Each structure stands twice: as structure tokens, then as C-alpha cells.
Amino acid sequence: MTFTNPQIQVEDLPNIEDVALKPISKSYLKIIALNSLALYSLVLGGVFGLKYLIKEDGYQANFWYVFLGVLIICIINFIISILAFKKRKYAVRGFDVIYAKGLIVHSVTTVPISRIQHVEESRSWLARHFGLSTLKIFTAGEAGSDLSIKGLPHLEAKGINDFISSQVNGNN
Structure with missing residues (x-):
């Protein structure tokens, strides 16, 4: 037997660009916004709370600059x-699942x-x-999920779950 490569x-x-990727539900943008606003409120509240905890003149004199800087970063x-959010897309095909995300660092899994x-x-x-x-897909040899697709409509996620489960279990 001879080796060929x-x-x-x-x-x-x-x-992969020929695959028609489907965007996740627009309702997930509301969840992103609510989570972000809650986090920003805590951060800005913490900065504001430091105004009363730190009595040094340097911090007091520059408080509004610090607050404005943190606010700009949050915005x-x-x-x-x-x-x-607009870059989050997915596709389920007969032999694989594709998920694309990222604005600055775009990745396709x-x-x-x-x-x-x-x-x-x-x-x-x-x-x-x-x-x-959220649909979490686990493969062998990894700790945690290898692919997590958040923001799928519930019935669609359930259908994808059933399809992949039937393929994995050999019930195709």
C-alpha cells in the first residue's frame, strides 16, 4: 500500500459566504440593551458613589471628568x-451548524x-x-459548550434541538 496525499x-x-445565514431574533437586541443598561447603571452608580467615599481634593476636583469619561466609554x-448584534447569524444544514458573530473581530464557527x-x-x-x-451545542473533548447561539425564537430553537438530537442519535 502506497501513501497518497x-x-x-x-x-x-x-x-462559506454562499450559505444564507439567518439573523437571530430582533427581540434579543432588547435583552442586550437591558443587560447593558443595568451594567452601565451599576458602573456609573459606583463612580458616583466613590465621590462620597473618596474625600481627596484631586478626585473631588476631577469627579465630573471621570464620570464623563466613564459615561462616554459606556455609550x-x-x-x-x-x-x-447585526452580525449575529446562523444556519443549520444537513451536516453542520454555522454561527457568525462579531463586529470588530468577526468569527464564523x-x-x-x-x-x-x-x-x-x-x-x-x-x-x-x-x-x-439559547441553543448550546457540545462536542467531544471540550469543557463547556463549543457553540452557543443566543436569541433564537423558542419554537425554532426547539426544532433545531430536535433535528440535531435525531441526527446525533441516528434517528434520521
């Missing part, structure tokens, strides 16, 4: 979060269904309120 032409490989982070050990659908109390779910 033929070269593959990159031009002949399927192009920029909020805008980036909203813009990055593809998990072959043949490598999936199990799949889990979960819902936080806020996600339940908006009718959304």
Missing part, C-alpha cells in the same frame, strides 16, 4: 453592542453534526419573557 485546490472548496460600548455529543436548549427568565432560547 493529493493536493486540494482551494478554489474548488465550498465557499461607545453600547453602540458597538448594537452594531455587533462551524460545528459538524457528526462531532456533536449533545445539544441543550435553555432559557433565562428574561429570554422567556421575550419568547427566546
Whole structure:
């Protein structure tokens, strides 16, 4: 038996950009906004609380500059979060699941269904309120989920969960 290792032409490989990725639910943007606003309120409240805890003249004199700087960082982070939301897309195909995300660092994750050990659908109390779910896909050899798709409509997440489970269990 002779060893062969033929070269593959990159031009002949399927192009991931040809896959029609579906955006996650727009309702998930509300969850992102609510979580961000809660975090920013805590941070700005903490900065404001430091005004009463730190009595040094340097901090007191520059408090509003510090507060304004933190506020600007929060606003920029909020805008980036909203813009990055538009990049969250997914696709489920016969042999794999694809998830794309990220504005500054854009990543596309593809998990072959043949490598999936199990799949889990979960819902936080806020996600339940908006009718959304998170789909967690686990593969062998990793601690934690390998792919987590947040912001899926509940019935759609349940359907994807059932499809992947049937493929993994060999009930196709």
C-alpha cells in the first residue's frame, strides 16, 4: 500500500459566504440593551458613589471628568453592542451548524453534526419573557459548550434541538 496525499485546490472548496445565514431574533437586541443598561447603571452608580467615599481634593476636583469619561466609554460600548448584534447569524444544514458573530473581530464557527455529543436548549427568565432560547451545542473533548447561539425564537430553537438530537442519535 502506497501513501497518497493529493493536493486540494482551494478554489474548488465550498465557499462559506454562499450559505444564507439567518439573523437571530430582533427581540434579543432588547435583552442586550437591558443587560447593558443595568451594567452601565451599576458602573456609573459606583463612580458616583466613590465621590462620597473618596474625600481627596484631586478626585473631588476631577469627579465630573471621570464620570464623563466613564459615561462616554459606556455609550461607545453600547453602540458597538448594537452594531455587533447585526452580525449575529446562523444556519443549520444537513451536516453542520454555522454561527457568525462579531463586529470588530468577526468569527464564523462551524460545528459538524457528526462531532456533536449533545445539544441543550435553555432559557433565562428574561429570554422567556421575550419568547427566546439559547441553543448550546457540545462536542467531544471540550469543557463547556463549543457553540452557543443566543436569541433564537423558542419554537425554532426547539426544532433545531430536535433535528440535531435525531441526527446525533441516528434517528434520521
